[in-house]
Amino acid sequence: MRRYCASWLAIGLSAGVLSLSPAQAADVPNAASPSVSAVTPKVEAVTAKVVAWRRDFHANPELGNMERRTAGIVAAHLKKLGFDEVRTGIAHTGVVGILKGGRPGGVVALRADMDALPILEATGLPFASKVMQDYAGKKTPVMHACGHDAHTAMLMGAAEILAGMRAEIPGTIMFIFQPAEEGVEGEIAGALLMLQEGVFDKTKPSAIFGLHVEPGPVGQIDVRPNGFLSGATSINIKLTGRQTHGGRPWEGTDIINLTADVVKTLTTLSSRQVNVFETPSVVSVASIQAGNRVNIIPGTAELLGTIRTFDQERMEFLKNMVRDATQRLAANYGATAEVTFQEVARVTANDPALLDKVLPALQAAAGPQGVKTNALFRGAAEDFSYYLAAVPGVYYILGSTPNFTTYAAAPTNHSDKFDIDEAVLPIGVKAHVLTALTYLETIAGK
Ligand SMILES: [Zn+2]
Ligand SMILES: [Zn+2]
Incomplete structure (x- = not known):
């Protein structure tokens, strides 16, 4: 997520109309996919690993198009899980994994971004970054100040769960781990380069889902149909x-x-x-x-x-x-x-019909604050918008502030004090897993 305006969070507060707790969501007719109850214990089982990956990535951040260590860990993980295909080196350091389910069906993509920012970390976390990398010709401190460490770890967790369920999955799931979402001076955006290098040429999904951590109550999901991020x-x-x-x-x-x-x-x-x-x-x-x-x-x-x-x-x-x-x-x-x-x-615009269809999955994954489907516009930009120009999709925001009190008090994305409450990690894993399964089980081919 690229910040362009110091006050975007101030205008980005939610004004939701729909807010369901997970318990309420379970009562909604037609709620989520039939797999929700099966997925919950699998998420719990993988959470300790997701936390460990997130801390490791946090302590070892890498700037855009230099995510070699991160990409190596991701690719090794997907190979170990027995993915049908693991492509590496796309758009410099991007990794794409293809997981074919045991039943016929459609193709859906899930996306995470891997890059960090040239910021000197001031969180005081025990696993705070001490990394320096070359940036614009000089050694610069690097920090995961936008939560992409969490994004990468959550999608690795989702990959592990879905690989374990592959026999039951009706269709194919594509996992996209992309570089350079924040942009690199003089180079094109990571997502756009992934597309130009043919990420969808061989296996084209008919839908894509992605998420971003941001200040807010832990696990609150903010989303809206059509234009969401500028x-x-x-x-x-x-x-x-x-x-x-x-x-x-x-x-x-x-x-x-x-x-x-x-x-x-x-x-x-x-x-x-x-x-x-x-x-x-x-x-x-x-x-x-x-x-x-x-x-x-x-x-x-x-x-x-x-x-x-x-x-x-x-x-x-x-x-x-x-x-x-x-x-x-x-x-x-x-x-x-x-x-x-x-x-x-481009404008990050959510497909309204697709959002309607996967809303039960988001409700089943969300924290106590539920899903706000009428969240305010975000004055930030996302290169996820380039995937959305190629296939319909849904991009949603996951509230993740430790001890959240007010938006004004929460360090924003790109702050040197930006941090997440790790309780959000299993929520994001579950949201990835359930959006993919809900799509494949209830939408694709119907
Ligand atoms: Zn960002
Ligand atoms: Zn970001």
Whole structure:
């Protein structure tokens, strides 16, 4: 999960309408898959291992595209479990395991991310990271400050349970352990590179599920249909005109006034030129570079910014508006404008029908706070969105703060004090197992 806004958690609080305890969920007609009661003891049996893996990964974090140790442990685990296929080295360090069930059926994918962040850990945990890695040419402290250590360990636990049940499984389960979810400067996102390297070419799932730990009561699952995490697109604008003397602006292009007009126009697009009641969106200009003296009006200016929204069509619409508005303003001043965009992540949008179908599985896995299906939008971006562009899926958030009191008090993802309550680990394992089984048992092929 990539953080772009210091206050995203403040707006990311849940406003759920549906909240069922596991006990209540068991009473829901049509609840979960028939396997829930069989899965619970299997989760309990694997939890000690999942905790140990999580602590080991936490003490040995690796930056994006450098997850060699982590990937090695994952691949060895899947091989030991007797997976039908274990592919390694996809998108640098990605691992994909294929587990074929004993009965015919569809294909479903589960995903975990493995990368850590360049942060000096300050949790004081006995297994806190002391690791340093090369980052941007210098030795940098590395920390699992986004919980991907937990994600990797939970999916390894789910793999162990599902491998033990394989004779009964109707279909195939694909386990994706991907690198570089946080992004690596100058390189494309881990999920996108996995797809470009053909992760779905040979075995294509018809659904994918993934989760993320985040501040919140332990085991509370936050989710919503359609756009959930924002898409993010970077804006780069180069304005070019004729440089002139500050005392004689009429002899050149007034590029500074043009820059001011561009900023004002772009930042009102998302509040005045689109239906704000449909879906939230933001266009921000975050950097301006122009000029270097009191008496020179420069010939060029560069502006950087970002577009965030929760609907892919809205994103395309705003990109066109940013380009057209900038070019029209530039033309008014006799300047030229070069406008380019860089996609950081697409909108992470959950398939509503699929969410309905696997909701009983999430309810059966969730902690006492249950599942909130109307969670607020998250102003963070996820490269899971690239899988969702290829196949329908559901991405959900797992509350995981130790001794949770308030969101404001909980260290956020990417904080040097970010930590999880390990009680969330069996909940995540169960959610993985039950979403996959529920999908294969009740959806695929029907
Ligand atoms: Zn993150
Ligand atoms: Zn993350």
